[in-house]
Amino acid sequence: MGKQQKNDFNIDGKVLHVGMPVYFTEKMSKRICVIEVFADQKYRQEVAFDFVNENMGLLNNIREGDWVNISFQLRGSKKIQQDGKARWFNAVEGLSCVKQ
Secondary structure (H helix, E strand, O other), X not given: OOOOOOOOEEEEEEEEEEOOOEXXXXXXXXXXXXXXXXXXXXXXXXXXXXXXXXXXXXHOOOOOOOEEEEEEEEEEEEEEOOOXXXXXXXXXXXXXXXXO
């Protein structure tokens, strides 16, 4: 097994969109926050963060146009399709969202 890797990151950006809560099951719900960030101060990117279950409330006071710092972790999973082929999915899960 490889070396234990750090899986928590922070990024600053301008809020473009805060989604409404979406409830999938009694135990699974999420809300997205999309922010505008600049890679190398040159290229504009729109990045969506999933705030899951109890973390959805962290977005209650966040509005479009706010500048925020988001702490997040990367998540991933593998699914085997009916034809036996593997497919991988990634998510960017928000852990905190603080106005600047």
